[in-house]
Amino acid sequence: MAVTTPIRTWCDLGLVLDVPELVAAGDWLLRWSIASTSELERAADRRADRRGVPVVREALQLLDRRSESPKESELRAIVRLGGLPVPDVNVDVFDPRGRFIARVDLLFAEYREVLEYQGDHHRTDRAQWRRDRTRESELESLGYHVTEVTDGDLADPNALVARLARLFRRAGWTGSPRALDGIRRRPHG
Known part of the structure; x- marks a missing residue:
């Protein structure tokens, strides 16, 4: 069964979630040390399919690991x-x-x-x-x-x-x- 990493999945969610929802998902990844901001940035940079990247880029600027919900x-x-x-x-x-x-x-x-x-x-x-x-x-x-x-x-x-x-x-x-x-x-x- 093929699966994606949490980081890749977060980038993919840029196609279906709005910025505040994507921030919530990204904050969760950061809070639980599943990903770092730099890892998320690199994944966005490497994304061959550029769809969703503007939402991802905007969300990246707003992430905060201190968020609790x-x-x-x-x-x-x-x-x-x-x-x-x-x-x-x-x-x-x-x-x-x-x-x-x-x-x-x-x-x-x-x-x-x-x-x-x-x-x-x-x-x-x-x-x-x-x-x-x-x-x-x-x-x-x-x-x-x-x-x-x-x-x-x-x-x-x-x-x-x-x-x-x-x-x-x-x-x-x-x-x-x-x-x-x-x-x-x-x-x-």
């Missing part, structure tokens, strides 16, 4: 593609006495903004929901604004980026977001 990776890719500030990934936040408060998905320290991807279990698991509310209150008591993002938000990247841009502007950001028309290849939800 596919949806978090997609969110980070949308933020970056949308021209918003660059976040720190999976950051531990402590109170002034050094007590651990939370590990946050995406932190924009300069703007005191935290983005948290919330899967459905954050809504359906009562104990998780309660922990999330306390955690959010703790973060906000330290001066952070917490924005929760769901899969529905990822399905409409332009609306998400516009909303996040308003939050960053409120905190002093002077940049301009980019339109993400056509970023999603197929309907999500």
Whole structure:
């Protein structure tokens, strides 16, 4: 039975996945040390069939081994593609006495903004929901604004980026977001 390597498969996925999805797959390869960024770059360079390579090249610029979930990776890719500030990934936040408060998905320290991807279990698991509310209150008591993002938000990247841009502007950001028309290849939800 013929099979491809994970690296080759990742490049092949450039034909069927959009950039945020390909970033999620690439982050997973990096996180679990299945591939390095340089190995993925070399595989893209060697690709005889150039179809899908533009998506692969764009995704390569956004990979981050610190990502801990596919949806978090997609969110980070949308933020970056949308021209918003660059976040720190999976950051531990402590109170002034050094007590651990939370590990946050995406932190924009300069703007005191935290983005948290919330899967459905954050809504359906009562104990998780309660922990999330306390955690959010703790973060906000330290001066952070917490924005929760769901899969529905990822399905409409332009609306998400516009909303996040308003939050960053409120905190002093002077940049301009980019339109993400056509970023999603197929309907999500």
